[in-house]
Amino acid sequence: MGDAETDGPAAVEPDAPQAQRPQAPSRRPRSAWLVSVLAAVLIAGGLAAVWLLRPPMTEASAPPPSPTRSATAAPRPTPTPTPTPTGFAANTAAYDVAALPQVNVFAVVPGLPVDDAAFTTPLPEQAVALGSGAPIWADPTAQPVAYLPHEFAYDGTAVPVVEEQEHWVRVLLTGRQAVPSQGNPAQVTGWLRKGDVQLAPSDASVVVSISARTIDIVRAGVAERIATDFGWGQDGTPTPLGRSFIMTTRVVPEYGYTRGYPIVYLSVQSPTLDGFGGADAAVVAFHYHDARSGPISNGCLRVDPTAITKLSELPLGTPVIVNP
Known part of the structure; x- marks a missing residue:
């Protein structure tokens, strides 16, 4: 037969060998799959065994818990209480003691109060006037009625304290409120401002x-x-x-x-x-x-x-x- 061309598609020649069909991929044997599964199970079991056989964790070896940040407010500073004044209010007015009657052994000052606690022991303290003298009050809310001299020829200027307040002291005094024929001659008292006197212990x-x-x-x-x-x-x-x-x-x-x-x-x-x-x-x-x-x-x-x-x-x- 020669190399002549054909007019149509080439026809299958019956005597030529047939082309081979591609083969489907071969399947994995079932036994190999079982082996893989068993291996995975054994590995997992080994890990579980390691976890179960590890030594218990003690409190000391346990990792500390992570600190939890609280939302506690910062403490407020405690305010210092203001002390409550005790007794009569302070008096800082200036007085001319020379214009007041002097309290001494010869004085009769009707404005001076008679002692109202005659058998009460005075405080272990005494007062002496500063400067030339200290004004004396019968009532610290009113005006002074006399003054206690710093010095006097017959003394009587160191006087015992019978009551003490924040700004004032009440003291025993010489002199009288009245002579016996005209009134009560008993022991008299008066109030002094602390700023006008020097206080000292009396034992x-x-x-x-x-x-x-x-x-x-x-x-x-x-x-x-x-x-x-x-x-x-x-x-x-x-x-x-x-x-x-x-x-x-x-x-x-x-x-x-x-x-x-x-x-x-x-x-x-x-x-x-x-x-x-x-x-x-x-x-x-x-x-x-x-x-x-x-x-x-x-x-x-x-x-x-x-x-x-x-x-x-x-x-x-x-x-x-x-x-x-």
């Missing part, structure tokens, strides 16, 4: 008992008995009861009955005598006397040499309380 007091016939000097609550018998005022001229203080201590040679021992004068005066011995005052005192037992005096307290010596050693302003 002693004198306690007298007329009924027990005893006199004690008390220091820090400890009593020293200095007399077990003494003289006091007669019925017509009684010794004033209640609290007062040592005004001045001095030797008066003219009074022969004292035998040269000191006289310890008190701030309080006779409840029945306007004056005594020609003076415009009738001051009660401790002093020595040969006759010194029972109600025999004009109001003074008559003691022996030992007692008057100890009393004369006490500082001015020392409180004295005379009990019935």
Whole structure:
């Protein structure tokens, strides 16, 4: 047969060999698949075994929990409380003390109040006026009625404190509200501004008992008995009861009955005598006397040499309380 061209599509020649069809991919044997599955199971089981067989985690080895940030507000600063003023309000006004009556042993000042707590022990403190003197009030909400001098010839300027406030102190004073024939001559008191005085501790007091016939000097609550018998005022001229203080201590040679021992004068005066011995005052005192037992005096307290010596050693302003 030659190389002649044909007019149509070439016809299949029956005697030529047929072309091979592509083969489908071969399937994996079932046994191999089972092996893979078993291997995976064994690996997973091994991991589980490792997890189950690991040592338990103790509290110390446990990882700390992550801190949780709280929304707590910052603490507010505690405000400092403002102290509440106690007692009478402060008074900073200026006063001319020279225009006020002076409080001294001879003074009679109707505006001064009489002591209203006669048997109450004063505070362990005394006051002395600064400058030339300190104004005195009967009522701190009103105007001053007198002044306490810084110095006076017969003393009486160191005065015991009987009440203390933030701005004020109330003190015992010399002088009288009235003479006995015209009113109440008992122990007087007054208010002083703290800024006008110097305060100092007072560590002693004198306690007298007329009924027990005893006199004690008390220091820090400890009593020293200095007399077990003494003289006091007669019925017509009684010794004033209640609290007062040592005004001045001095030797008066003219009074022969004292035998040269000191006289310890008190701030309080006779409840029945306007004056005594020609003076415009009738001051009660401790002093020595040969006759010194029972109600025999004009109001003074008559003691022996030992007692008057100890009393004369006490500082001015020392409180004295005379009990019935």
